[in-house]
Every structure is written in C-alpha cells, then in structure tokens.
Amino acid sequence: MSASAVLADLGLQVLERDWLSANHIVAPACGPAPATVVDTGHVRHADMSLALIRHALGGGLPARLVNTHLHSDHCGGNAVLQQAAQAEGQPAPQTWVPAGHHAAATTWDEARLSYRATGQACARFTVQGALAAGDVLPLGTARWQVWAAPGHDPDALMLFEPQTRTLIAGDALWQDRLAIIFPELEDRPGFAATRATLDLIATLSPRLVIPGHGPVFEDAGAALAASRARLDAFSRDPARHTQHAARALAMYHLMEVRAEPRAELLAYLDRTPLFIAMAAQLGHAGSAARQAWARGLVQALGDQGLLRTDGGDWVRLPD
Ligand SMILES: [Zn+2]
Ligand SMILES: [Zn+2]
Known part of the structure; x- marks a missing residue:
C-alpha cells in the first residue's frame, strides 16, 4: 500500500511545514477519537497554521491538541487554536502534553519549558491532560501506542500504530539529519538516551515515518543508519x-x-x-x-x- 493510502486509511493528513514550524498531523473526528492535531508549529506562523488546520478539517477546529514535546516549533500554535475556538463560542480544544512537561506547562514555568534557556518565543496555552509511555491514544481510525523518546528532549514522546507500523516520530527521527541533543548542551547526558530511542525505533520497525520536519518517508532503516552515524560522530567529539x-x-x-x-x-x-x-x-x-x-x-x-x-x-x- 502506498504511503498516501496508509495515511488515508488511518484518517490522517500530514501538513508538511518547514524548519521553524514542525509538521502538523491532522485527524478528523472518528469514533472515539475527537478531531485532533498533533503538533501545531511555531507562534510566529500561528495564523498560517490555524488556516491550514481549519482547511484540513473542512472549516472546523480541532477538539484536541497533542504535542510530541514542547519545543517552541511544536506547540506554538496551541494558544491561537484555543483562542479561535473560544472566539467562536466553542470549548477550547483539550490540550494534552507529555507527562514530563505537564507540571511546567500548567504553571508556565518558562525556565523548565526551555523558552528561557533558548530565548525562543512561545505563546502560553492551557493544558488539560498528560500523555505517558504505555498509554493508548485513539487518533483518526486507529489506536496509537505512546512511547517515550528521550534524547533530543528528555520528555518527548512518539506515537506508533502497530497494524500499519506507522510512527509519528516528532524530532526523534528525521530522514537525513539528527536533531540537537539538548541536554548535552547543558552538561547533562543525552547521547545514550538518543541511542536507546533509535534502538527502540529499530525494534518497532516502522514502515512509514511521519517526522516532525521534512516529508513522510518509508525507509526507516536508512534514516536510522544516518542518525546513528551522526550520533557516533557527535558522541566521539x-x-x-x-x-x-x-x-x-x-x-x-x-x-x-x-x-x-x-x-x-x-x-x-x-x-x-x-x-x-x-x-x-x-x-x-x-x-x-x-x-x-x-x-x-x-x-x-x-x-x-x-x-x-x-x-x-x-x-x-x-x-
Ligand atoms: Zn522540531
Ligand atoms: Zn524539538
């Protein structure tokens, strides 16, 4: 089955963005799964993200937002999506973040949310739920496994759909680059966790990868090999x-x-x-x-x- 046929079967649209805004994965409501967006881009692009997401949902707004992690390029559209719903008299979308970020996001502790360390911008949003490794998330037509993906970000999560072996990787796997391993920049360990997450992805053996940036791709093996080579070079030096x-x-x-x-x-x-x-x-x-x-x-x-x-x-x- 082609990649686009798999995505259609899963009820997903992937809105590919760029290097400031992460890709959005949009799923209309289906059975127990509310209309959902996974990752909402950077605040600088929030109006564009809102327009693209609304178009993908046939003019509607999502009832739920999920973030793979809370870097400013992945959750910067959350606030505008919440505000758009409220401006139209609808409930704000339920916003679910990785459990490791939940407390800091709820109190908007910018020091723990990375925005102070990086000097990056992100509009404050409200949080209604947490996702943790081992959870099952109804999304589109399927039930997705939630996996921990530490390395690039210690609290990041990935979503995996086992029937089609589709992986929503966030920044844990890109096609031909390796995301920065942030903890290492502050003298905290991150290389080993990154390696373990790449090993986990190899074990899951995805047939289709939806990365946080760049196009959807099928050859996870080649991407893993490229990431491991880069990681080896970085950990040596x-x-x-x-x-x-x-x-x-x-x-x-x-x-x-x-x-x-x-x-x-x-x-x-x-x-x-x-x-x-x-x-x-x-x-x-x-x-x-x-x-x-x-x-x-x-x-x-x-x-x-x-x-x-x-x-x-x-x-x-x-x-
Ligand atoms: Zn990113
Ligand atoms: Zn990131």
Whole structure:
C-alpha cells in the first residue's frame, strides 16, 4: 500500500511545514477519537497554521491538541487554536502534553519549558491532560501506542500504530539529519538516551515515518543508519555537536526574527543561557571570550551564505 493510502486509511493528513514550524498531523473526528492535531508549529506562523488546520478539517477546529514535546516549533500554535475556538463560542480544544512537561506547562514555568534557556518565543496555552509511555491514544481510525523518546528532549514522546507500523516520530527521527541533543548542551547526558530511542525505533520497525520536519518517508532503516552515524560522530567529539547546535540555534533565532541589527543578534547570543553554556563548553568562558566567539559564529554563518549582512549593520535570512 502506498504511503498516501496508509495515511488515508488511518484518517490522517500530514501538513508538511518547514524548519521553524514542525509538521502538523491532522485527524478528523472518528469514533472515539475527537478531531485532533498533533503538533501545531511555531507562534510566529500561528495564523498560517490555524488556516491550514481549519482547511484540513473542512472549516472546523480541532477538539484536541497533542504535542510530541514542547519545543517552541511544536506547540506554538496551541494558544491561537484555543483562542479561535473560544472566539467562536466553542470549548477550547483539550490540550494534552507529555507527562514530563505537564507540571511546567500548567504553571508556565518558562525556565523548565526551555523558552528561557533558548530565548525562543512561545505563546502560553492551557493544558488539560498528560500523555505517558504505555498509554493508548485513539487518533483518526486507529489506536496509537505512546512511547517515550528521550534524547533530543528528555520528555518527548512518539506515537506508533502497530497494524500499519506507522510512527509519528516528532524530532526523534528525521530522514537525513539528527536533531540537537539538548541536554548535552547543558552538561547533562543525552547521547545514550538518543541511542536507546533509535534502538527502540529499530525494534518497532516502522514502515512509514511521519517526522516532525521534512516529508513522510518509508525507509526507516536508512534514516536510522544516518542518525546513528551522526550520533557516533557527535558522541566521539561532543564539541562538534555543540558547535553544530550553536549554528543551528542561531539560525533558528534568525528564522524567528527574520532580520535584526547585528548588534541585537550579538546581544541575543551574549545573554541567552543556552549560548552562555555552549560558549563555556567550547572553552570561551567569561564575557569577552564569549562575545568574540559570538562574533566569529555570526561571521562564519555569513561567510557560508546562511545569513546575509546589509552594509554590516543588519543581518537577515537569505532571500
Ligand atoms: Zn522540531
Ligand atoms: Zn524539538
């Protein structure tokens, strides 16, 4: 059966987004499963996400939101979807988050939710439920197993449908890249958990993978091999992982703001706790050394054409 036929059988539409907003998985109501969206994108794109999701639901709104994890690119549309329902006199969608994030999301503890560490934006939403490994989630036409997927994020979850062996992977498996392993950036272990999650995915042996970013793909074996090779290189040389993460997170920030004065980008890099931790890990402790490192980072991104500088004062994404 083709990938699109499997998705149709499961009652799912995958709305592929980009690297600032994660993909949305949209399932209309079916039997015990309410109309549901898994992962809602970044707050900067929330109006676009709302329009795409509404279109996928035939003009309606979801009754339930589920997040694979609470990074700002996966749950940034939650608030606007809740507000849209209330503005139309409907109950706000029930919003279910991974159990490990539940307390922090309920009290909106930005320090524990990563938004303070990363300096990223996410609109506050309300939480009605928690999902944990071992739960079964009715979604679309099927019942999905909930699995823990620590590594990239210690509290992340994946959803697996055993009849068709379809995996909603979040950021635990992408087709040809490996997501940043955030705990390692703050001197907490993450490589071993990432390896264990890749081993778990190999055991589940998915036939179809819906990743958090990029297109749906079928060759999980090749993706696992690529992820393991990348993970091996990073765990042999953790500084390489930290350098990669610094570049990726600086680009993420630029995707959030689109353009800003170079001085503002450097100030962001200088004040943001995760960048302070990464600079220290790379041996640039103290503010003068950190600022020199940040200038070098911005210069390198410009030299590689990943960002554009206008007369030296502003930085922006390339057209
Ligand atoms: Zn993501
Ligand atoms: Zn993530």
